Amino acid sequence: MNLIEYADRDMMMLDLADVLASELSSMLDHEERASLAVPGGTTPGPVFDALSAVDLDWARVDVLLTDERWVPEDSPRSNTALLRSRLLVGHAAKANLVPLYADSPRPEDALPELSRGIDAITPISVVLLGMGEDMHTASLFPGADHLDEALSRHAPALLPMRAPGADEPRVTLTAPILNGAMSKHLLILGDAKRDALNKAMAEKHARLAPVKAVMSDMTVHWAE
Numbered sequence: 001m002n003l004i005e006y007a008d009r010d011m012m013m014l015d016l017a018d019v020l021a022s023e024l025s026s027m028l029d030h031e032e033r034a035s036l037a038v039p040g041g042t043t044p045g046p047v048f049d050a051l052s053a054v055d056l057d058w059a060r061v062d063v064l065l066t067d068e069r070w071v072p073e074d075s076p077r078s079n080t081a082l083l084r085s086r087l088l089v090g091h092a093a094k095a096n097l098v099p100l101y102a103d104s105p106r107p108e109d110a111l112p113e114l115s116r117g118i119d120a121i122t123p124i125s126v127v128l129l130g131m132g133e134d135m136h137t138a139s140l141f142p143g144a145d146h147l148d149e150a151l152s153r154h155a156p157a158l159l160p161m162r163a164p165g166a167d168e169p170r171v172t173l174t175a176p177i178l179n180g181a182m183s184k185h186l187l188i189l190g191d192a193k194r195d196a197l198n199k200a201m202a203e204k205h206a207r208l209a210p211v212k213a214v215m216s217d218m219t220v221h222w223a224e
C-alpha cells in the first residue's frame with residue numbers, strides 16, 4: 001500500500017481526478033476501451049466534478065459503481081443517481097454506464113443480468129474505492145451475509161449483500177474483481193478513517209476488516 005497525505009482536501013480531489021484521468025488516458029492509448037469503477041457515498045462528489053470536466057475520449061470509457069444500495073434512482077440513497085448527476089455530465093456524459101441496479105424487488109432477481117454487464121468489461125482498468133469507519137469498502141461489510149463468498153478468490157464478479165451496518169440490501173463487486181483492476185485507489189477523509197485504516201492493516205483476518213482484502217498495490221489518498 002502506498003499512502004499519499006494531502007495538506008488540503010480540495011487539492012486532493014483535483015489531484016486524484018488528474019491521476020484517474022491520466023490512467024484512463026494511457027489505457028486508451030493501448031486498448032479500444034477502458035473502464036472506471038467508483039464508489040458512491042458522501043466523499044467522492046468533488047472528484048466526480050473534476051473528472052467530468054476532463055477532455056478524455058469518454059465514448060470509449062465504461063463507468064460503473066463499486067457497489068449500489070438496492071433503492072430506485074429517485075431515492076437520495078441511490079449511488080447511480082449520484083453518478084448521473086456528478087460524473088456522467090460535461091465531457092464524461094459520453095461515457096457508457098454499466099448498471100448495478102435494476103428495477104426488481106430483490107437484488108438476486110437482477111443478478112444474472114447485471115453480472116453479464118460486468119463480465120463484459122472485466123478486468124476493470126481503474127478502481128476508486130471508499131471506506132467506512134467500520135472498515136467496509138464497496139459493500140464488503142464486516143458481518144455481512146455473503147462476505148466470505150465475496151472475499152474468496154473464486155467469487156463471481158457481483159454479489160448481493162445484507163449487513164447490520166448497511167441500511168438496505170446492496171450489490172457489490174467482489175474482492176477478486178476489485179483486485180484484478182490494473183490500478184486501485186482508496187479515497188478517505190479525516191482522522192477516524194485514517195485510524196480505521198491503520199486498524200485494518202493490523203487486523204489478521206479480512207473478514208473483520210474487509211478493506212484489508214483489497215489493500216495490495218493500492219494507493220490511499222488521505223486528507224484531514
Ligand SMILES: O=C(O)[C@H](O)[C@@H](O)[C@H](O)[C@H](O)COP(=O)(O)O
Pocket residue numbers: 039040041042043044066067068069079129130131132136137138139
Ligand atoms: O454506497 C456506499 O456506501 C459506498 O460505495 C461505500 O463503500 C462508501 O464508499 C463508504 O461507505 C464510505 O462512504 P462515505 O464516503 O459516505 O463516508
